[in-house]
Amino acid sequence: MSIVTVQLGQCGNQIGFEVFDALYTDSHCPQGLCSKRENEAYQASCKERFFSEEENGVPVARAVLVDMEPKVTNQTLSKAAQSGRWKYGQHSCFCQKQGSGNNWAYGYSVHGPRHEESIMNLIQKEVEKCDSLSGFFIIMSMAGGTGSGLGAFVTQNLQDQYSNSLKMNQIIWPYGTGEVIVQNYNSILTLSHLYRSSDALLVHENDALHKICAKLMNIKQISFSDINQVLAHQLGSVFQPTYSVEGSCHYRRNPLGIDWQVRPPLSGLPTLGKASLNRGLHFNMSIANLVILRGKDVHSADLGGFKDSALYTSWLEPINAFNVWKTQRAFSKYEKSAALVSNSQFLLKPLDTIVGKAWNMFASKAYIHQYTKFGIEEEDFLDSFTLLEQVVASYCNV
Amino acid sequence: MPRSTRVVGDGGSISKGKICSLKARAVLIDMEEGVVNEILQGPLRDVFDSKQLITDISGSGNNWAVGHKVFGSLYQEQILEKLRKSAEHCDCLQCFFIIHSMGGGTGSGLGTFLLKLLEDEFPEVYRFVTSVYPSGEDDVITSPYNSILAMKELNEHADCVLPIDNQSLFDIISKIDLMVNSGKLGTTIKPKSLVTSSAGAVKKRHQKPFDAMNNIVANLLLNLTSSARFEGSLNMDLNEISMNLVPFPQLHYLVSSLTPLYTLADVNIPTRRLDQMFSDAFSKDHQLIRADPKHSLYLACALMVRGNVQVSDLRRNIERLKPSLQFVSWNQEGWKTSLCSVPPVGHSHSLLALANNTCVKPTFMELKERFMRLYKKKAHLHHYLQIEGMEESSFMEAVSSLSGLIEEYNQLDATKSMPVEDFPRLSIAV
Numbered sequence: 001m002s003i004v005t006v007q008l009g010q011c012g013n014q015i016g017f018e019v020f021d022a023l024y025t026d027s028h029c030p031q032g033l034c035s036k037r038e039n040e041a042y043q044a045s046c047k048e049r050f051f052s053e054e055e056n057g058v059p060v061a062r063a064v065l066v067d068m069e070p071k072v073t074n075q076t077l078s079k080a081a082q083s084g085r086w087k088y089g090q091h092s093c094f095c096q097k098q099g100s101g102n103n104w105a106y107g108y109s110v111h112g113p114r115h116e117e118s119i120m121n122l123i124q125k126e127v128e129k130c131d132s133l134s135g136f137f138i139i140m141s142m143a144g145g146t147g148s149g150l151g152a153f154v155t156q157n158l159q160d161q162y163s164n165s166l167k168m169n170q171i172i173w174p175y176g177t178g179e180v181i182v183q184n185y186n187s188i189l190t191l192s193h194l195y196r197s198s199d200a201l202l203v204h205e206n207d208a209l210h211k212i213c214a215k216l217m218n219i220k221q222i223s224f225s226d227i228n229q230v231l232a233h234q235l236g237s238v239f240q241p242t243y244s245v246e247g248s249c250h251y252r253r254n255p256l257g258i259d260w261q262v263r264p265p266l267s268g269l270p271t272l273g274k275a276s277l278n279r280g281l282h283f284n285m286s287i288a289n290l291v292i293l294r295g296k297d298v299h300s301a302d303l304g305g306f307k308d309s310a311l312y313t314s315w316l317e318p319i320n321a322f323n324v325w326k327t328q329r330a331f332s333k334y335e336k337s338a339a340l341v342s343n344s345q346f347l348l349k350p351l352d353t354i355v356g357k358a359w360n361m362f363a364s365k366a367y368i369h370q371y372t373k374f375g376i377e378e379e380d381f382l383d384s385f386t387l388l389e390q391v392v393a394s395y396c397n398v
Numbered sequence: 399m400p401r402s403t404r405v406v407g408d409g410g411s412i413s414k415g416k417i418c419s420l421k422a423r424a425v426l427i428d429m430e431e432g433v434v435n436e437i438l439q440g441p442l443r444d445v446f447d448s449k450q451l452i453t454d455i456s457g458s459g460n461n462w463a464v465g466h467k468v469f470g471s472l473y474q475e476q477i478l479e480k481l482r483k484s485a486e487h488c489d490c491l492q493c494f495f496i497i498h499s500m501g502g503g504t505g506s507g508l509g510t511f512l513l514k515l516l517e518d519e520f521p522e523v524y525r526f527v528t529s530v531y532p533s534g535e536d537d538v539i540t541s542p543y544n545s546i547l548a549m550k551e552l553n554e555h556a557d558c559v560l561p562i563d564n565q566s567l568f569d570i571i572s573k574i575d576l577m578v579n580s581g582k583l584g585t586t587i588k589p590k591s592l593v594t595s596s597a598g599a600v601k602k603r604h605q606k607p608f609d610a611m612n613n614i615v616a617n618l619l620l621n622l623t624s625s626a627r628f629e630g631s632l633n634m635d636l637n638e639i640s641m642n643l644v645p646f647p648q649l650h651y652l653v654s655s656l657t658p659l660y661t662l663a664d665v666n667i668p669t670r671r672l673d674q675m676f677s678d679a680f681s682k683d684h685q686l687i688r689a690d691p692k693h694s695l696y697l698a699c700a701l702m703v704r705g706n707v708q709v710s711d712l713r714r715n716i717e718r719l720k721p722s723l724q725f726v727s728w729n730q731e732g733w734k735t736s737l738c739s740v741p742p743v744g745h746s747h748s749l750l751a752l753a754n755n756t757c758v759k760p761t762f763m764e765l766k767e768r769f770m771r772l773y774k775k776k777a778h779l780h781h782y783l784q785i786e787g788m789e790e791s792s793f794m795e796a797v798s799s800l801s802g803l804i805e806e807y808n809q810l811d812a813t814k815s816m817p818v819e820d821f822p823r824l825s826i827a828v
Contacts, residue, residue: 010633071629097490101637102734145641177716178733179632181642181698210710222710224631224737356820357731363821364728366645389826 002130003049003239005063005137006123006154009100009147010072011172012139013065014224017076018232019139020061023050024086026236026332033295033330042329045241051086052129059086062130064122066154068111068146069099092126094119100145104186105374107149108193115150120157127162135166138198142190143174143183152193159197169198170235173205173350182367184358189376191351192384195391203347204231233332237339238292242325285313285398286344290323294337295330301338313398348395355388423487425450425480427512429469429504430457450480458503462544463785465507477512478519485520493524493636495619496556500548501532501541510551517555524637527556528615531687531761533565540778542768547792549765550799557640559651560618561758562686567611573683574610574659617742618654618686621750624704625738632709634702634736642734643698643754648803652752653691655684658745672707672747676715679751680723687761694757695814696725700734705747707737726810727818759807766800773797 007016027046032039051059061080065088067073073095080087094115100107127133136158140151151169158167171190174183194201209230213222217230289311293301307318331337361367362381372378422445428434431453437446452473458465485491494516498505516525529552532541552559625634644650657678678684679701680692703712712735725732741747772778773793782788 014631069633069635071633075629098492099635099637101635101641103637103641145638175713176731177713177720178731179735180638181729181732181734210713214710220710221708223708227709356823359823360821361728366728367641369647370641370644385824386826389824393826 001049001132001134002052002062003134003137004123004126004130005050005061005139006066006158007063007076008066008138008140008151008154009144010067011141011144012147012151013067013072013076015170015172015228015231016063016065016139017079018225018228019235020050020063020080020086021083022229022232022236022332023240024059026240028085029330029332033335034328038329042241042327048131049134049239049241054087058084060089061086061092062126063088063092064119064126065093066095066119066122066146066150068096068107068150070095070097089126092122094122100149102143102145102180102182102186103370103374104145104149104152104182104189105371105376107145107147107151108153108189109149109375111146111150112153116153116157119154120161123154123158133162133165135168135199136162137168137170139170140190141172141174142187143172143180144186147172148186148190152190152197155194156197166200167198168200168202169194170202170204173203173207173354175206175210176353179206182370184354184361185367185371185381187354188358188384188388189380191391192387195387202235202341204234205350234339237294237331237337238341240294240327240331241329242292242294242327284345286311286321286342287313287316287398288321288323288343290325290341292325292327292339292341294327295335296328297336298326298328301326345395345398348392351388351395352392355385355392359385420445421447423484425452425477425484427452427473427477427504427508429454429465429508431455450484452476452480458507459781460501460538460540460544461503461781461785462507462510462540462547463782463788465503465505465509466511466547467507467785467787469504469508470511473508474511474515477515481516481519491520491523493526493557494520496525496527497615498527499530499532500545501530501536501538502544505530506544506548510548510555513551513555524557524640525555526636526639527552527559528619529559529561530615531561531563531765533563534764535565540772540781542765542772543778543782543793545765546769546796546800549762549803550796553648553799553803557650558644560654560686560752561651561761562615562618562654563688563761564611566686566688567614568607569683570614570659570686571607571610614656614659614686618656618750620742621656621702621704621748622752624740624742625702625736628738628740630736630738630740632735632737634700634734634738638734639700639752643700643752645697645729645754646806648806649697649754651758652754653689653758654686655679655681655751655753656686657684657749657751659684672711673715673718675747675749676701676719679749680719687758689755689757689761691753691755691757692723694724694755694759695810696723696729696732697754697756697810698729698732698734699723699725699754700736700752702736702738702750702752703747704738704749705741705745706739707747709737712737724814727813727816730818756807756811759804759811762800762804762807766797766804769797 005016005019007013023046027043032042034042047053047059050062052062054060065073065076073093077088077093096111096115100111138151138155138158140147142148155167155169158165171194174180174187180186191201206227209227210222212230213219213226217226219226289306291303291306303324306322306324309318312318312321362385368378368381371381424446426434426437426446434451434453437443438448454469454473458469496509496513496516498509500506513525513527516523529548532538532545538544622639623636626636640650643652657675682688682690685691701712701716716733716735782793783790
């Protein structure tokens with residue numbers, strides 16, 4: 001079962017590279033801590049999901065690169081090719097020259113329709129290379145113009161064209177203190193549109209990743225490259241193959257593995273390790289949790305804490321809300337590693353903050369003319385606000 | 399001297415150290431020949447296409463009306479033809495840079511005529527205007543008239559304006575000169591730095607070192623376009639400048655400050671000096687126009703960093719500087735940032751700050767006052783009114799346009815001392 005990745009904008013492409021690199025590096029890690037046969041099965045499964053075979057033996061990432069200006073995609077393509085270990089397909093890239101100007105409306109209403117055919121054709125070609133398509137992984141930021149606006153447009157198209165396939169969007173939550181001034185507008189427009197067309201939103205906050213680099217990894221001068229590598233590491237530990245049944249040697253067939261009954265509108269990926277149980281006023285209620293364990297002693301790990309019903313909303317039994325995947329094959333260099341994918345109130349506060357800030361700006365009408373210029377009207381903003389307030393309220397009442 | 403340039407030329411061939419086939423995407427326009435001729439005989443003569451020039455002989459006599467109405471209609475076709483030719487050479491035309499002065503006749507009058515032309519002919523292409531505003535001690539008597547008449551055009555037809563004044567440029571050059579000559583920096587000054595290498599170090603005491611001063615403006619434009627030209631971990635294109643820094647169409651005047659103004663020999667600059675660079679960008683000494691942003695209201699601010707600077711450096715400095723700056727209530731985190739990996743020649747890193755701040759208001763108010771002083775006496779007015787198409791109402795409309803702009807800044811300033819309150823959110827039935 002294969003996943004086709006769509007990398008959009010500078011952020012999406014920079015991250016995409018790190019993700020494939022992490023996946024490749026892990027799958028070729030000699031220290032698997034397991035039998036040779038098992039290691040080979042793992043490698044084969046990873047390969048099938050994320051890479052297709054090129055003639056001269058260099059694996060080609062199952063990815064489509066999209067950007068509205070050429071610098072980043074050129075860099076990404078050459079970085080991969082230079083590594084000699086894996087690469088992107090020669091014709092997997094679509095780019096233009098002028099960028100989206102951090103304007104969601106431009107990405108969605110101008111670039112989207114204009115380049116719809118070309119982009120969807122590229123994706124189609126990639127899909128055709130898969131024996132069996134599991135779904136799409138779309139990497140994009142919320143703050144800019146291409147990832148956010150064009151990303152929303154492409155996701156909608158994927159919904160229409162491949163309605164039976166799973167779509168998971170990896171969205172990057174910008175730093176609280178401006179990377180882009182209109183980031184809150186771009187974010188609410190992105191989120192409201194993705195809600196209608198995506199199956200799952202996997203969220204990473206730049207602030208959180210930054211903290212990991214600073215506090216857990218002690219990096220002094222933190223670059224976007226550092227941040228992206230942390231992210232890629234987390235994603236790799238979630239996406240790499242895991243057993244489908246305890247003890248079986250067959251790797252899970254559906255890597256995007258969303259078994260949750262509840263349609264998960266938002267899911268969050270906190271730091272590697274256990275989630276902290278904060279029993280204060282702001283207790284974080286979960287709708288669903290997925291723990292992925294890799295490496296030594298996975299079968300003896302005590303996961304009792306995750307099954308506590310106090311963690312979960314009253315209308316869900318822990319047995320339905322909590323899932324565990326285990327694999328003896330270690331991830332990357334780590335003897336033991338654990339990942340938690342959580343659909344909980346964790347992102348309620350950040351979401352609420354962004355909606356609040358966007359609303360304040362909207363109330364003063366600042367920057368609106370930049371959006372109406374390209375067909376996004378005040379009404380579209382109001383629709384987005386309404387939808388997101390509903391999401392906030394829903395999560396509040398969990 | 400006004401000219402319009404587009405961003406970025408393609409690769410060309412280089413032989414014997416000279417660039418042979420690179421041509422500037424530029425049109426040079428002047429209504430007298432002296433300056434353009436000097437350029438065509440100077441070291442950059444091969445860079446400019448001699449067919450992309452429009453000149454006349456008599457000049458505009460420091461009269462906006464002559465530049466705008468007389469030469470405008472006279473040269474309209476020629477200008478259009480040369481613009482179209484330049485545009486054809488572009489795979490993807492993104493923006494125009496218009497560089498001119500406000501106080502004279504050609505740059506001010508014909509320059510703003512050109513601006514309107516660009517809007518009509520290429521409506522989707524951004525128009526960035528770099529305008530040199532007249533200082534208080536300007537020697538052109540009619541500069542207030544010319545500036546106000548030009549301002550109306552900038553208000554209505556420019557996407558973004560970077561106002562500059564000669565006094566600030568002169569102060570910067572003097573400061574550099576002082577440091578170079580005092581020997582304080584000793585061997586840390588790199589002689590080949592773009593800022594100090596121009597032939598125009600203070601030649602004579604009483605003459606303005608225009609070459610050196612213009613070099614500062616050139617550096618401004620270089621840094622502005624660096625992220626579009628070079629790679630970086632957080633790119634910023636020119637269309638993003640307008641998107642992020644112009645919250646309302648009329649409020650598109652940006653105060654620029656550049657740092658460093660001299661080179662540092664050390665390549666591995668310890669963090670302390672890097673932070674100093676950020677502090678300097680918010681110091682009045684580094685601004686290209688006299689203004690006081692720290693005591694006025696920020697609507698938005700962009701930081702364009704070049705060199706070995708990472709996102710953590712950027713964030714640390716924003717956190718550090720934020721408390722001393724006042725941002726408008728609806729844009730408390732109004733920062734736009736970019737990281738370009740390639741530093742300018744001779745430096746290890748640099749920073750360009752662009753601020754949309756109400757501190758430009760005093761400049762405009764002063765200009766208006768100087769205008770009114772002249773206008774009340776009807777001084778020199780007949781030179782303008784005798785031009786066909788010019789009437790007293792033209793002046794009145796121009797003043798009115800400026801007054802409107804000043805009023806918008808006033809209203810924003812009034813919010814400065816008000817407490818920041820959140821607007822009540824939509825209430826949803828769950």
